Amino acid sequence: MPAPIRLRELIRTIRTARTQAEEREMIQKECAAIRSSFREEDNTYRCRNVAKLLYMHMLGYPAHFGQLECLKLIASQKFTDKRIGYLGAMLLLDERQDVHLLMTNCIKNDLNHSTQYVQGLALCTLGCMGSSEMCRDLAGEVEKLLKTSNSYLRKKAALCAVHVIRKVPELMEMFLPATKNLLNEKNHGVLHTSVVLLTEMCERSPDMLAHFRKVKQLSSSQLVPQLVRILKNLIMSGYSPEHDVSGISDPFLQVRILRLLRILGRNDDDSSEAMNDILAQVATNTETSKNVGNAILYETVLTIMDIKSESGLRVLAINILGRFLLNNDKNIRYVALTSLLKTVQTDHNAVQRHRSTIVDCLKDLDVSIKRRAMELSFALVNGNNVRGMMKELLYFLDSCEPEFKADCASGIFLAAEKYAPSKRWHIDTIMRVLTTAGSYVRDDAVPNLIQLITNSVEMHAYTVQRLYKAILGDYSQQPLVQVASWCIGEYGDLLVSGQCEEEEPIQVTEDEVLDILESVLISNMSASVTRGYALTAIMKLSTRFTCTVNRIKKVVSIYGSSIDVELQQRAVEYNALFKKYDHMRPALLERMPVMEKVTTNGPTEIVQTNGETETAVLETKPPPSGLQPASQANDLLDLLGGSDITPVIPTAPASKPASAGGELLDLLGDLNLTGSPVSAPAPQIAQPPFLLDGLSSQPLFNDIATGIPSITAYNKNGLKIDFTFERSNTNPSVTVITIQASNSTELDMTDFVFQAAVPKTFQLQLLSPSSSVIPAFNSGTITQVIKVLNPQKQQLRMRIKLTYNHKGSAMQDLAEVNNFPAQSWQ
Amino acid sequence: IHFILLFSRQGKLRLQKWYTTLPDKEKKKIVREIVQMILSRNQKTSSFVDWKDLKLVYKRYASLYFCCAIEDQDNELLTLEVVHRYVELLDRYFGNVCELDIIFNFEKAYFILDEFIIGGEVQETSKRSAVKAIEESDMLQETVEEYMNKPAF
Numbered sequence: 001m002p003a004p005i006r007l008r009e010l011i012r013t014i015r016t017a018r019t020q021a022e023e024r025e026m027i028q029k030e031c032a033a034i035r036s037s038f039r040e041e042d043n044t045y046r047c048r049n050v051a052k053l054l055y056m057h058m059l060g061y062p063a064h065f066g067q068l069e070c071l072k073l074i075a076s077q078k079f080t081d082k083r084i085g086y087l088g089a090m091l092l093l094d095e096r097q098d099v100h101l102l103m104t105n106c107i108k109n110d111l112n113h114s115t116q117y118v119q120g121l122a123l124c125t126l127g128c129m130g131s132s133e134m135c136r137d138l139a140g141e142v143e144k145l146l147k148t149s150n151s152y153l154r155k156k157a158a159l160c161a162v163h164v165i166r167k168v169p170e171l172m173e174m175f176l177p178a179t180k181n182l183l184n185e186k187n188h189g190v191l192h193t194s195v196v197l198l199t200e201m202c203e204r205s206p207d208m209l210a211h212f213r214k215v216k217q218l219s220s221s222q223l224v225p226q227l228v229r230i231l232k233n234l235i236m237s238g239y240s241p242e243h244d245v246s247g248i249s250d251p252f253l254q255v256r257i258l259r260l261l262r263i264l265g266r267n268d269d270d271s272s273e274a275m276n277d278i279l280a281q282v283a284t285n286t287e288t289s290k291n292v293g294n295a296i297l298y299e300t301v302l303t304i305m306d307i308k309s310e311s312g313l314r315v316l317a318i319n320i321l322g323r324f325l326l327n328n329d330k331n332i333r334y335v336a337l338t339s340l341l342k343t344v345q346t347d348h349n350a351v352q353r354h355r356s357t358i359v360d361c362l363k364d365l366d367v368s369i370k371r372r373a374m375e376l377s378f379a380l381v382n383g384n385n386v387r388g389m390m391k392e393l394l395y396f397l398d399s400c401e402p403e404f405k406a407d408c409a410s411g412i413f414l415a416a417e418k419y420a421p422s423k424r425w426h427i428d429t430i431m432r433v434l435t436t437a438g439s440y441v442r443d444d445a446v447p448n449l450i451q452l453i454t455n456s457v458e459m460h461a462y463t464v465q466r467l468y469k470a471i472l473g474d475y476s477q478q479p480l481v482q483v484a485s486w487c488i489g490e491y492g493d494l495l496v497s498g499q500c501e502e503e504e505p506i507q508v509t510e511d512e513v514l515d516i517l518e519s520v521l522i523s524n525m526s527a528s529v530t531r532g533y534a535l536t537a538i539m540k541l542s543t544r545f546t547c548t549v550n551r552i553k554k555v556v557s558i559y560g561s562s563i564d565v566e567l568q569q570r571a572v573e574y575n576a577l578f579k580k581y582d583h584m585r586p587a588l589l590e591r592m593p594v595m596e597k598v599t600t601n602g603p604t605e606i607v608q609t610n611g612e613t614e615t616a617v618l619e620t621k622p623p624p625s626g627l628q629p630a631s632q633a634n635d636l637l638d639l640l641g642g643s644d645i646t647p648v649i650p651t652a653p654a655s656k657p658a659s660a661g662g663e664l665l666d667l668l669g670d671l672n673l674t675g676s677p678v679s680a681p682a683p684q685i686a687q688p689p690f691l692l693d694g695l696s697s698q699p700l701f702n703d704i705a706t707g708i709p710s711i712t713a714y715n716k717n718g719l720k721i722d723f724t725f726e727r728s729n730t731n732p733s734v735t736v737i738t739i740q741a742s743n744s745t746e747l748d749m750t751d752f753v754f755q756a757a758v759p760k761t762f763q764l765q766l767l768s769p770s771s772s773v774i775p776a777f778n779s780g781t782i783t784q785v786i787k788v789l790n791p792q793k794q795q796l797r798m799r800i801k802l803t804y805n806h807k808g809s810a811m812q813d814l815a816e817v818n819n820f821p822a823q824s825w826q
Numbered sequence: 827i828h829f830i831l832l833f834s835r836q837g838k839l840r841l842q843k844w845y846t847t848l849p850d851k852e853k854k855k856i857v858r859e860i861v862q863m864i865l866s867r868n869q870k871t872s873s874f875v876d877w878k879d880l881k882l883v884y885k886r887y888a889s890l891y892f893c894c895a896i897e898d899q900d901n902e903l904l905t906l907e908v909v910h911r912y913v914e915l916l917d918r919y920f921g922n923v924c925e926l927d928i929i930f931n932f933e934k935a936y937f938i939l940d941e942f943i944i945g946g947e948v949q950e951t952s953k954r955s956a957v958k959a960i961e962e963s964d965m966l967q968e969t970v971e972e973y974m975n976k977p978a979f
Contacts, residue, residue, distance in 0.1 A: 054933065055932060087937070117962065127945040128845060128940075155950065166945075189955060243951055252907070252951045292907055331874060331902070
């Protein structure tokens with residue numbers, strides 16, 4: 001068989017291939033030749049073949065069949081073989097391969113080889129990719145070599161030790177004795193790698209760190225002074241051609257020493273004090289014209305900021321960073337911004353001085369620099385500079401890349417909230433954000449904004465006018481449209497009456513307002529959520545507008561057959577409001593009161609999404625029987641958390657038969673209930689745990705007062721209803737009752753509906769039941785949650801009404817529950 | 827340093843050195859991703875890119891891109907110096923190094939790198955010492971003709 005072609009030949013040949021396919025063909029041919037050569041156990045050319053294989057591997061072709069060959073090469077006596085063999089091992093035999101461990105013995109032998117270059121190969125391979133087992137086996141050898149006087153090997157052994165420690169941290173102790181006199185070397189290579197080793201040990205183990213801080217090194221001085229001395233020599237010494245880089249002596253070593261000093265000085269006064277001088281010296285004497293000098297300065301600054309340095313030094317450091325910011329070199333500006341970001345918390349005032357430069361960086365072309373400048377700018381905003389900063393940031397928002405807009409918008413909102421000098425400024429700022437970056441604003445911003453607007457009562461007219469003008473032109477930005485719809489719905493009357501004080505009032509008619517809302521409803525660009533907002537807004541206007549009520553009615557009834565389920569449900573319910581509950585409409589749709597910011601009492605989300613919750617409550621899961629009217633009647637009970645008491649519902653005539661709503665009103669009538677729906681179809685945040693919790697089905701409190709005995713409220717005809725109680729320690733006027741209904745008869749009870757009413761001083765909320773069927777023989781239960789608000793801590797009484805189907809006939813019963821335990825209401 | 831990549835303007839890989847363990851597929855994916863990212867950056871941008879939890883430091887020398895991935899606490903500016911030093915070493919060894927040298931003598935490029943960096947850390951800060959070590963190793967090679975310094979075109 002002819003000699004396999006040489007490596008360079010192969011490379012040349014492959015490069016002549018004009019297409020990918022041609023290349024593949026050549027490679028396959030060569031691979032086949034190599035494979036057969038391997039099979040023949042050809043020692044002479046193995047090295048050549050593996051080299052070729054490595055080249056093909058780099059091109060992306062599979063080369064695993066060469067793994068064992070690498071092992072053979074490593075085991076060979078020839079240096080050439082070993083060189084290629086170890087290279088192949090590093091490229092092909094990482095620790096995930098099965099044959100990886102087979103290397104261990106070879107490496108062990110080579111670590112003790114007579115030729116230092118062979119030893120070097122072994123150390124290098126072990127240090128680059130040795131697995132944990134290998135490291136464990138060979139750590140002893142490495143440690144031995146760490147103590148040798150041969151500096152070529154010593155430096156490699158040090159880095160090998162670093163790798164061992166990274167793989168098997170427990171072995172760190174083993175290398176400790178060898179480190180004692182590592183720093184006495186003159187050889188820079190050894191010095192450098194020793195510093196790396198010490199750094200690794202100190203970073204990994206606080207014990208080691210303490211040890212190195214205190215214990216005297218071999219040359220009878222401690223580590224920190226020793227490092228300081230070495231560093232000083234580097235700076236002061238004259239030109240040394242071997243290690244010079246642009247006039248600076250061994251910058252690599254300088255930087256590593258600075259980094260080690262940083263770790264030693266962190267949180268340690270003594271060490272920090274010992275290094276103050278040298279740090280100042282490095283900071284002032286280093287040449288800054290080239291990147292090298294700046295690299296050293298950068299590391300110095302990082303060290304100064306991290307240790308317990310004196311304030312003069314810190315100011316010096318920040319000024320260096322300030323100078324970096326003005327540097328033409330992008331990389332240096334980048335690095336400066338990153339460091340400033342880290343220090344802005346601790347040295348806020350010093351960084352403030354460079355604010356204008358930082359703001360200028362917002363206009364830089366590099367994306368990473370812009371991002372850092374933006375983050376830093378937000379960190380620097382405070383009460384004094386908020387107006388100026390905001391102007392810059394808003395301008396930035398206008399012109400920045402889309403990936404920034406969301407973060408920038410959120411940042412602006414946060415900053416505006418904290419530092420707004422006036423309500424009008426705040427609202428203006430929000431408007432500006434919504435109009436420039438409306439579609440990038442995060443979802444949770446919308447409810448926050450709505451809350452903010454509600455709370456600035458005197459600005460309502462101004463706000464609604466501006467929002468109206470904003471969406472007149474363009475209603476594609478969803479968050480903007482949502483907020484605008486909500487506001488128009490609430491304050492449409494102010495808009496139409498032209499009452500604005502802050503600005504020239506505009507003349508708007510009711511029809512024009514409805515026009516815009518309807519366009520939002522129809523538009524393809526509007527998301528489903530937005531449409532919901534618009535529809536609700538239209539509905540609210542029915543109480544605020546005087547001449548267009550019929551138009552509103554028409555719109556609402558059209559959407560009763562909308563394909564969108566959400567819209568349809570809303571429309572149908574609003575329709576029902578028009579038809580059956582017209583007397584309640586004004587009350588339901590009244591203006592929203594000022595909201596407090598919710599602090600969590602329950603685990604449910606702090607849902608400020610008024611747009612959603614408005615109608616969510618109306619839609620509180622109707623009982624499985626799916627009776628629409630029943631759900632609304634339930635809602636009547638649900639909506640009882642109101643802080644504003646509004647007109648009493650006139651009790652409906654008692655003779656109403658099938659409608660469950662009517663019967664409930666009966667119940668209510670009996671008890672003379674002033675229970676009123678809330679002033680607006682929205683949860684009153686003044687009672688946070690009550691209704692917000694109601695949006696989820698679990699009435700969990702974080703701090704439940706346990707130990708309240710449960711009672712059997714009703715037990716007749718095989719139907720038993722038990723009440724269990726929960727009360728919150730933080731909100732003792734709320735009692736949560738969980739009812740469990742069980743059926744001991746031999747037939748199921750179906751269409752089970754549980755209703756309850758309470759005396760005047762209480763408020764009640766009924767959540768939807770788990771099902772409407774109680775299986776027979778006590779094999780299952782229906783659970784349902786009732787929440788009772790008892791602010792006056794009066795004795796709890798309740799009247800309950802049960803309806804169900806059993807044995808083919810409809811059953812119904814009324815009962816009064818008086819046996820509530822004292823702990824449930826006291 | 828987690829890994830070092832050398833690639834051409836067309837995206838062809840000329841050298842890859844990994845100091846962490848990853849499956850082959852993963853490596854290929856990473857290489858593709860990074861090459862694409864760096865080639866798409868224009869002249870005006872900085873040499874640093876945030877990538878996953880690492881920082882990428884890259885620099886172009888003639889037709890070759892040199893890219894290092896470093897950890898958060900490593901000094902980016904110094905890494906630029908490290909890259910520069912490697913190029914200097916190659917230059918000293920090959921004499922006016924160009925991309926072709928690295929293509930045809932890729933195994934030497936690896937050897938030189940291994941004399942400069944082990945396990946992701948610099949081992950020798952003196953140019954002279956590093957190159958001397960390579961040259962002496964070369965002398966030990968039994969079949970000199972196989973590994974001439976300069977390729978015979």
